[in-house]
Amino acid sequence: xxxxxxxxxxxxxxxxxxxxxxxxxxxxxxxxxxxxxxxxxxxxxxxxxxxxxxxxxxxxxxxxxxxxxxxxxxxxxxxxxxxxxxxxxxxxxxxxxxxxxxxxxxxxxxxxxxxxxxxxxxxxxxxxxxxxxxxxxxxxxxxxxxxxxxxxxxxxxxxxxxxxxxxxxxxxxxxxxxxxxxxxxxxxxxxxxxxxxxxxxxxxxxxxxxxxxxxxxxxxxxxxxxxxxxxxxxxxxxxxxxxxxxxxxxxxxxxxxxxxxxxxxxxxxxxxxxxxxxxxxxxxxxxxxxxxxxxxxxxxxxxxxxxxxxxxxxxxxxxxxxxxxxxxxxxxxxxxxxxxxxxxxxxxxxxxxxxxxxxxxxxxxxxxxxxxxxxxxxxxxxxxxxxxxxxxxxxxxxxxxxxxxxxxxxxxxxxxxxxxxxxxxxxxxxxxxxxxxxxxxxxxxxxxxxxxxxx
Numbered sequence: 001x002x003x004x005x006x007x008x009x010x011x012x013x014x015x016x017x018x019x020x021x022x023x024x025x026x027x028x029x030x031x032x033x034x035x036x037x038x039x040x041x042x043x044x045x046x047x048x049x050x051x052x053x054x055x056x057x058x059x060x061x062x063x064x065x066x067x068x069x070x071x072x073x074x075x076x077x078x079x080x081x082x083x084x085x086x087x088x089x090x091x092x093x094x095x096x097x098x099x100x101x102x103x104x105x106x107x108x109x110x111x112x113x114x115x116x117x118x119x120x121x122x123x124x125x126x127x128x129x130x131x132x133x134x135x136x137x138x139x140x141x142x143x144x145x146x147x148x149x150x151x152x153x154x155x156x157x158x159x160x161x162x163x164x165x166x167x168x169x170x171x172x173x174x175x176x177x178x179x180x181x182x183x184x185x186x187x188x189x190x191x192x193x194x195x196x197x198x199x200x201x202x203x204x205x206x207x208x209x210x211x212x213x214x215x216x217x218x219x220x221x222x223x224x225x226x227x228x229x230x231x232x233x234x235x236x237x238x239x240x241x242x243x244x245x246x247x248x249x250x251x252x253x254x255x256x257x258x259x260x261x262x263x264x265x266x267x268x269x270x271x272x273x274x275x276x277x278x279x280x281x282x283x284x285x286x287x288x289x290x291x292x293x294x295x296x297x298x299x300x301x302x303x304x305x306x307x308x309x310x311x312x313x314x315x316x317x318x319x320x321x322x323x324x325x326x327x328x329x330x331x332x333x334x335x336x337x338x339x340x341x342x343x344x345x346x347x348x349x350x351x352x353x354x355x356x357x358x359x360x361x362x363x364x365x366x367x368x369x370x371x372x373x374x375x376x377x378x379x380x381x382x383x384x385x386x387x388x389x390x391x392x393x394x395x396x397x398x399x400x401x402x403x404x405x406x407x408x409x410x411x412x413x414x415x416x417x418x419x420x421x422x423x424x425x426x427x428x429x430x431x432x433x434x435x436x437x438x439x440x441x442x443x444x445x446x447x448x449x450x451x452x453x454x455x
Contacts, residue, residue, distance in 0.1 A: 008035060008036050008037070008038070008349055008351075009037055009038045010036060010037070010038035010039075010086045010087065010345070011038055011039055011041070011084055011085045011086050011087075012038065012039070012040045012041070012085060012086065012087045012088075012089065013041050013043065013081040013082045013085035013087070013088045013089070013146065013149070014026075014040055014041065014042050014043065014081070014088075014089045014091075015043055015044075015078070015081065015088065015089065015090045015091075015092060015138060016043075016044055016089075016090060016091045016092035016093075016155070017040075017041070017042025017043050017044045017050040017053055017054075017074065017081075018042070018044035018046045018047075018048075018049030018050040018052070018053055019044075019053070019091045019092075020049075020314075020315060020318035020319075021091070021318075022089070022091035022154045023042070023053050023089075023091065024053065024056065024322070025337045025339055025341075026040075026089065026341055026342075027040075027053075027056065027057045027060055027070075027072070028060070028332075028334075028335070028337055029336070029337050029339065029341060029342040030068060030070050030342065031060050031061060031063075031065070031066040031067070031068055031070070031334060032065065032066070032067060032068070032334045032335075032336070033067075033068050033342055033346070034067040034068055035346075035351065036068055036345070036346070036349075037068050037069040037070055038070060038071075038086075039070070039071045039072075039073060040057065040070060040071070040072050040073070041073050041074075041075045041080065041081040041085070042054055042057075042072060042073065042074045042075065042081070043074075043075050043076075043077070043078055043080070043081035044074075044092075047074060047076070049319060050074045051074045052319055052322050052323075053072065053074075053322065054072045054073060054074045055322070055326060056072075056322045056325060056326060057070065057072030058071065058072050059325065059326055060325075060332055063332045063334075065332075065333065065334030066334065067334075078138075078141045078145075079141065079144075079145050082141055082142055082144075082145035082146040082149075083145045083146065084145075084146065085145075085146040085149045086149055086150070087149055087150050087151075087152065087345060087348075088142055088146055088149045088150070088151045088152070089152050089154070089341075090135075090138065090151065090152070090153045090154065090155055090161070091153075091154035091155055092134070092155050093315075094127060094130055094131040094134055094155065094161075095127070095130050095451065097308060097311050097312045097315055098312065099130075100117060100118070100123065100127065100308055100311070101308035101309070101312070102448070102449075103117065103122070103123035103126050103127065103448050104117045104123045104308060106122075106444060106447045106448045107121065107122045107123050107444065107448075109444075109447075110436060110440060110441075110443075110444045111293065111294075111435075111436075112292055112293070112433060112434070112435070112436075112444075113292050113293070113294060113295055113297075113298060113305060114286055114292055114305070114433075115282040115283075115285060115286065115292075115298060115303050115304070115305045115306060116282050116283055116286060116306060117286075117308075118156045118157060119156055119157045119158070119159075119215070119216045119283060119286065120157070120216070120217075120286050120287055120405060120408070120431060120433070121286045121292065121431055121433045121434070122428050122431065122433075122434060122444060122445070122448065123448075124157055124286065125157075125408060125412050125424075125427055125428050125431060126428070126448050126451070127156075127157060128157045128160035128161075128409065128412045128413075128416075129412050129415060129416050129424055129450070129451055129454070130416075130451030130452070130453075130454075131155065131157060131160055131161050131164070132160055132161070132164045132412060132413045132415075132416035132417065133416045133451060133453050133454065135155075135160075135161050135164040135165055135168075136164055136168045136416065136417060138165065139164065139165045139166075139167075139168035139169040139172065140168060140169065142165070142169065142172060143168075143169035143171065143172060147171065147172070148173075149173070150173050150174075150175075150348055150386075151165060151172055151173060151174040151175075152175060152176075152177060152341065152344065153165065153174065153175070153176040153177070153359075154176070154177055154178075156215075156216075157215075157409075158176045158178055158215035158216070158359055158374075159176075159214050159215050159359060159373075159374045159406075159409050160409050160412055160413060161176070162174055162175070162176035162359050162360075162374045163361070163372075163373065163374040163409065163410070163413055164413050164416070164417075166361050166372075166374070167372075167413060167417075168417070173386075174360070174361075175358040175359060175360045175379070175386055176215065176358065176359035176360075176374065177339075177340065177341065177344075177358060177359070178215050178216070178357075178359065178376070179338075179339065180215070180216060180218065180278060180279045180280060180283065181209070181211055181218060181220075181278045181279075181357045181376075182204055182338070183261075183280060184209075184220065184266075184276065184277075184278040184279075185204040185207040185209060186204050186207075187263065188207045188209070188223055188225070188230045188233075188234075189201070189202045189203060189204055189206065189207050189225070191230065191233050191234065191237055192207070192225045192228065192230060192233065195233050195236060195237070196225070196228055196233070198225075202225050206225055206226075207223065207224075207225055207230065208222075208223070208224045208225070209222065209223045209224075209278070209378075210222040210223075210378070210391055210392070211278060211357045211376060211377050211378050211391065212365075212366050212375070212376070212377050212391035212392065212394055213278070213366075213375065213376055213394065213398075213402055214359075214373075214374070214375055214376055214402055214405060214406060214409075215359050215374075215376050216279045216283040216284075216286075216287070217277070217279060217283070217284070217287045217401075217402060217405060218277070218278040218279060218357070218376045219275040219276065219277055219278060219394065219398055219402075220275065220276040220277075220278050221274075221275050221276075221392070221394075221395070223276065231270075231274075231276060234267070234270060234276060235270075237267075238267045238270065238271060243267065244264065244267055244268060244271070245264075246300045246301075247262060247264070247299060247300060247301065247302040248299065249295075249296070249299040251302075252299050252302055252303070252304050253304065255304075257304075258304060258306040258307070258310060259280075259282070259306065260302065260303070260304055261280045261281050261282065261302070261303075262281065262301070262302025262303075263281060263302075264281060264301045264302050265277070265281040265284045265285055265288075265291065265301055265303075266279075266280075266281055266284060269284070269288075273395060273397055273398055274395065275394075275395060275398055281301060281302065281303055282303055282306070285298060285301065285303055286433060287401070287405065287432070287433075288401065288432060288433075289432045289433060289435065291303075292433050293435065340356050343356075343381070344356075344381055347381035347382055347383075348381060348382075348383065348384055348385075348386070349383065350382070350383030350384070353380065353381055353382040353383075354380075354381055355378050355379065355380050355381070355389065356378065356379065356381070357376055357377065357378050357379070358376070358377075358378075358379045358386065358388075359374050359375070359376045360374065360375070360377075360379060360386065360388050361373070361374055361375075362374070362375045362388075363388060364390070365377045365388035365389060365390055365391050366391050366392070366393065366394065367392060367393040368393040368394060368399050369394065369399070369402060369403060369406060370403070370406055370410075373406045373409070373410065374409075375406075377389060377391040378391065401432070404430065404432065405431075407427075407430070408427040408428075408430050408431055409427075411423050411424070411426060411427035411430075412424060412427045415427065416454075419454055419455060421450060421454075424445075424450075425441075425442065425445045428441065428445055429441045429442075429445075
C-alpha cells in the first residue's frame with residue numbers, strides 16, 4: 001500500500017465501473033478529499049457506461065470545489081483494473097434487471113410477494129446463486145493481481161457476495177458495506193429528539209449502537225445517546241396509541257414512495273423479541289414468515305413492493321444524469337455523501353481511525369453464530385486493519401432465525417462453486433418464506449431457472 005504522507009497517491013480498481021450510483025458517489029467524495037489523489041480504473045462488462053463515468057469523473061475534477069487530483073480511466077480487462085491496486089471496489093448488477101423481474105414474477109405466480117427480492121427468499125437466493133458464480137471469478141482475479149488490496153463490496157446479496165470472496169480466496173482482505181443501519185440510527189436520533197428534547201438535535205454519529213446479525217437482518221441490542229438508553233425510548237414510543245396499527249393500501253399508495261417504511265415490522269419484532277431490527281421493513285418482511293403471502297398483507301404493515309419496471313426505468317435514464325452534468329444542464333456542488341468509503345480509506349491509510357458497522361467473516365465477534373460466516377457488527381478501522389468488535393451473542397429466539405439464513409447462504413455458495421442444483425434447491429426450500437409443498441417449490445425453482453454459467 002502507498003506510503004502515508006500529506007498527498008497520498010492511490011490506485012483504485014472499480015469493478016462495475018459503469019455503476020449508476022455507488023461509483024458516482026465515490027467520485028464526489030474523492031473530489032473533496034484534499035489529502036488523497038490517484039487513479040481510478042473503471043472496469044465493466046458494459047464499457048460504454050464505464051466510459052461515461054470516466055468522462056464524468058474527470059469532469060468533476062475540473063469543477064470549482066474539487067480539491068484533489070484524480071484520474072479516471074476505463075480499462076478493458078479485469079486484470080488491467082486490478083494490477084497493483086491498493087483498493088478494490090465492487091458494485092455490480094449481477095445479471096440484468098429483467099432477470100430480477102423474472103424471478104420476482106415467478107415467485108408471485110406461486111403466491112410469494114417480495115418487496116425487494118435481492119437478498120433472501122427464492123428471488124434473492126437465486127440472485128445469490130448467480131452472484132456467487134460471478135464473485136468466485138472476482139476472487140481468483142483479485143488474489144492473482146491485487147492480493148494485498150483492501151476489497152470493499154457494495155453488491156447485494158451482501159452476505160453471499162462477500163462470503164464468496166473469502167471462501168474462494170481466504171487470504172483476501174474483504175469487508176462489505178451497507179447503509180441500512182444508518183437509517184435506524186437516524187430513526188433513534190429522531191426519537192431522542194422527540195422524547196428527550198436535547199438542546200441540540202443528535203446526529204446519526206451521536207447514536208451509539210451495538211450491531212449484530214447478518215446484512216438486512218441485523219439487530220441492535222444496545223443503543224445510547226449520551227447516557228440515555230434509547231431502547232427504553234423505543235418501548236415508550238411503541239406503547240403510544242396509534243404507533244402500531246394496520247395500514248391500508250390507499251394510505252400506503254398515497255405516499256407515492258416505493259421505499260415507504262412505516263417501521264411496523266421493526267417495532268412489532270422489538271415488542272416480541274426485545275431487540276431492534278436495524279434494517280428497513282421492506283427487507284425484514286423477506287426474512288421472517290408470513291408477511292410476503294399477499295400484497296394485502298404487506299400493505300397492512302405499511303409496505304409497498306418496489307416494482308422492477310421502476311428499477312429498469314431508473315437504470316435506463318441514469319446515464320442521462322451524467323450527460324446533464326457534462327452538457328451543462330446540472331451544476332456539480334461539492335458535498336459529503338453521507339457514505340463512509342472515504343473515511344474507511346483514510347483510516348486504512350492511517351490518517352484517522354473510527355468505528356462503523358461492516359460485514360466481515362465471523363472470527364468470534366458474534367459468539368453464537370458460525371465461524372467464517374459473513375456477519376454484520378461494528379468494527380474499528382485503523383492503519384491497514386479492520387478489527388471486528390465483540391458484539392456478544394444474539395438472543396436465542398433471534399439466533400435461530402439468523403442461523404437458518406446463514407445456513408441457506410452457505411448452501412447457495414457451495415451450490416454455485418460445485419454446480420450442485422439439488423443443494424441450491426434445498427437452500428431455497430429451507431427459506432422461511434418458501435411456504436409451499438416441496439413439489440410446488442421444486443416447480444417454482446425450475447421455472448425461475450438456473451443462471452447462465454451454472455453448468
